[in-house]
Amino acid sequence: MRMRHKYRKSSAFHCNAGSPCALLAVVWSLVACTLMVQFYCYTRHDDKVEHPIRLNHRPLTRELEEVEEENFQMPPPRGKRSPRAIKRRGPRRPPSAIDEFLDESSELRNFFFPDRRTAIDPFKEGNNSMYFYPGQQWLDTDGNPIQAHGGGLLYDENSETYYWYGENKDGPTYQAHSGGAARVDIIGVSCYSSSDLWTWKNEGVVLPGEEMNDTHDLYKLNVLERPKVIHNDKTGQYVMWMHIDDVNYTKASVGVAVSDSPSGPFEYLYSKRPHGFESRDMTIFKDDDGKAYLVYSSEDNSELHISSLTEDYLDISQPMRRILIGQHREAPALFKHQGVYYMVTSGCTGWAPNRALAHASESIMGPWETMGNPCVGGNRIFRMTTFFSQSTFVVPLPGLPNSFIFMADRWNPAELRDSRYVWLPLTVGGPVDEPLEYNFGFPVWSRVSVFWHRKWKLPDGWRIR
Numbered sequence: 001m002r003m004r005h006k007y008r009k010s011s012a013f014h015c016n017a018g019s020p021c022a023l024l025a026v027v028w029s030l031v032a033c034t035l036m037v038q039f040y041c042y043t044r045h046d047d048k049v050e051h052p053i054r055l056n057h058r059p060l061t062r063e064l065e066e067v068e069e070e071n072f073q074m075p076p077p078r079g080k081r082s083p084r085a086i087k088r089r090g091p092r093r094p095p096s097a098i099d100e101f102l103d104e105s106s107e108l109r110n111f112f113f114p115d116r117r118t119a120i121d122p123f124k125e126g127n128n129s130m131y132f133y134p135g136q137q138w139l140d141t142d143g144n145p146i147q148a149h150g151g152g153l154l155y156d157e158n159s160e161t162y163y164w165y166g167e168n169k170d171g172p173t174y175q176a177h178s179g180g181a182a183r184v185d186i187i188g189v190s191c192y193s194s195s196d197l198w199t200w201k202n203e204g205v206v207l208p209g210e211e212m213n214d215t216h217d218l219y220k221l222n223v224l225e226r227p228k229v230i231h232n233d234k235t236g237q238y239v240m241w242m243h244i245d246d247v248n249y250t251k252a253s254v255g256v257a258v259s260d261s262p263s264g265p266f267e268y269l270y271s272k273r274p275h276g277f278e279s280r281d282m283t284i285f286k287d288d289d290g291k292a293y294l295v296y297s298s299e300d301n302s303e304l305h306i307s308s309l310t311e312d313y314l315d316i317s318q319p320m321r322r323i324l325i326g327q328h329r330e331a332p333a334l335f336k337h338q339g340v341y342y343m344v345t346s347g348c349t350g351w352a353p354n355r356a357l358a359h360a361s362e363s364i365m366g367p368w369e370t371m372g373n374p375c376v377g378g379n380r381i382f383r384m385t386t387f388f389s390q391s392t393f394v395v396p397l398p399g400l401p402n403s404f405i406f407m408a409d410r411w412n413p414a415e416l417r418d419s420r421y422v423w424l425p426l427t428v429g430g431p432v433d434e435p436l437e438y439n440f441g442f443p444v445w446s447r448v449s450v451f452w453h454r455k456w457k458l459p460d461g462w463r464i465r
């Protein structure tokens, strides 16, 4: 990236008309034009004849990219409000959509958190089977709401099965002290398995919290958030990394656990502050070459750090880079597409939703560019609140070109166990909103887009592999 810019700038600023340098610039422009025409012809040709597979997939993914509007009426300012909502907002200020969302007595409650009657039930769906309904309850094959918040997926090549790991928050929500964030005691990390990404079987709590020993990291009054699992092809082990904290979020550490099986049990190893720095919201990412990385919010959540993991994935190693400095981002969800690294992050507003941003980099260690809000459709408030949710993971869909699933949490701070999942199609393609950088007439970065749908499913012809 830097090289390209240097090249462009020096040729533009130091030439005088008629000089050999200007002649060179003309020649280069001609070459660039020819290349562009050739590329255009190639892609047109490409669409029509050469790649029937791509052609087949076009109509499949087009449906996912349809822009769907969403309307909701703000209720009149009068009406019953919970004292908690009034305290949060102050008595005078009219409620915003986010206030309504956070107010458990709001008339819009059922709009944001529809009740059990609309739950996705793998055994009762009939014609509606395989449809994702973002924000509606989602039941597992036992008929219970899935408990895998702040989670991520692992595709296990050995069993050709998807595993979904996340926080089990199926306990009472309370505040540890007045003014403290709403919380649920640590129950542990849940695991669900599926072969179609829609029907999920509960594999149980694969890393349980600790009931009695108050010196243990997983002691129930501490914090365990955002668990993610990757497989180490060299050691054959499944390695889990997670955010470990105390009730006041001052420990700010990462924890590591390991298992020989994707469905556990996982053995908890230890926690630490990576490279001595605070680590709160985090994720891990396994690259095509088998190297793995930890990404974490640090320095009071004002920046992210990316660190290599050791070959066995059980510890961090050098190098480490500070990225998005001063941008105050968290909830990182990282993925790779055609050799470029992408990341979706949220702002730092606790359980309250805020605007997502997409970032891209040619190297995982940066420099990372911020490209703007990936959310498309819904309405303005939906887009400014990531559809009232917060990023947690991006699932690659190798069978579908340029397509991924964006996984997010619609937190319900009044009843955290009833937080919902917002899964939406994410595609990479087209020019970005910002920064508009060009290379030989082509935008340097591709847009990351997350499309709102009230109801959607993966194309029928879709296969995992």
Ligand code: GAL
Pocket (backbone or CB within 6 Å): 150, 181, 182, 225, 226, 281, 330, 331, 348, 349, 350, 351, 390
């Ligand atoms: C959010 C974070 C969540 C959780 C929450 C607690 O900012 O993304 O994982 O830590 O704060 O308030």
